[in-house]
Amino acid sequence: MSEKELRREMAVLPISVVRELTGLSDRQIRYYDQQGLITPKRGAGKQRRYSLNDVDRLLEIADYLDAGYTISEIREVEHKQIIRRQQASSDAALRNALQDEFLKIGRFGNQSHF
DNA sequence: GTTCTGACA
DNA sequence: TGTCAGGA
Structure with a gap:
């Protein structure tokens, strides 16, 4: 596995960043998490930590979602x-x-x- | 101040 | 899905 791939998997993004990157509301992001569409790592205090892969996945999800x-x-x-x-x-x-x-x-x- | 879970006028 | 409560 290349270093690039490893970095894409490091979950360090707080939901606020993911919200801006995806244009999704944190409500939606957490909901998709519940539905098992994404599985962010958890940091201190149960706070979700997203990786670039998670962001990518969310983008796709949002895409397919409004596609019907x-x-x-x-x-x-x-x-x-x-x-x-x-x-x-x-x-x-x-x-x-x-x-x-x-x-x-x-x-x-x-x-x-x- | 930010994020989390649960709940619903 | 938005939004508020109540706690961490």
Whole structure:
């Protein structure tokens, strides 16, 4: 694992920073945490400490969310992503794997939304 | 002052 | 989801 990856995983960001970086309300950020979409580390006093990966994940989550996906749908895909990580070595492969999963659930394919 | 959990006019 | 309470 490269140092870059390690740094992306160090959870040092307070929720206030994540809030500005993602444009999400802290209410939403904590809610997604409850739903298991993100798992920030905890610092003194149970305070959440986010990593750059968490920020990235939140950005994606917010993206899929207003694209019409539900929390559970995202949670399922995220779960499969963990399994894929053990198989897919490159980021590109991971991306494609994710895309596939969402396409399968397909809210865009033929079903109409709105 | 900041963050946390639980709750709901 | 916003927002308030009450505590750390």
